[in-house]
Amino acid sequence: MNDKRNPHTRGPARVIRRGLRAAINVIRSLARAIVRAHERRATIRGLMALDDRTLKDIGLHRSQIRSVVEESLNATTPPDVPNPTLAETTSTTRKAGESAANDDDFESAA
Numbered sequence: 001m002n003d004k005r006n007p008h009t010r011g012p013a014r015v016i017r018r019g020l021r022a023a024i025n026v027i028r029s030l031a032r033a034i035v036r037a038h039e040r041r042a043t044i045r046g047l048m049a050l051d052d053r054t055l056k057d058i059g060l061h062r063s064q065i066r067s068v069v070e071e072s073l074n075a076t077t078p079p080d081v082p083n084p085t086l087a088e089t090t091s092t093t094r095k096a097g098e099s100a101a102n103d104d105d106f107e108s109a110a
Helices: 005-049 054-057 062-076 086-090 100-108
Strands: none
Touching: 005 062, 054 062
């Protein structure tokens, strides 16, 4: 007797595998869309929390926030790469030994 698999079972198994693969791809696409929507909302929320002076300093008007965020996310984010949120991109890092007191000096000089 031949060791090959039954040809009648290969066809349905292949169809099932293809169907599962397609379903997994749909789920991945939905997950990416959910993540991008969350990132978009978080970025918009973060920018909306800024005062008008700060927005002006970065070259934005409050009415432009949504369109700039949409344009930025659509232009720069490949589908499989998560986009950093506003909190991650605007966090400040201090050099070793630098304290928050330096921030107060900057504000008083302004």
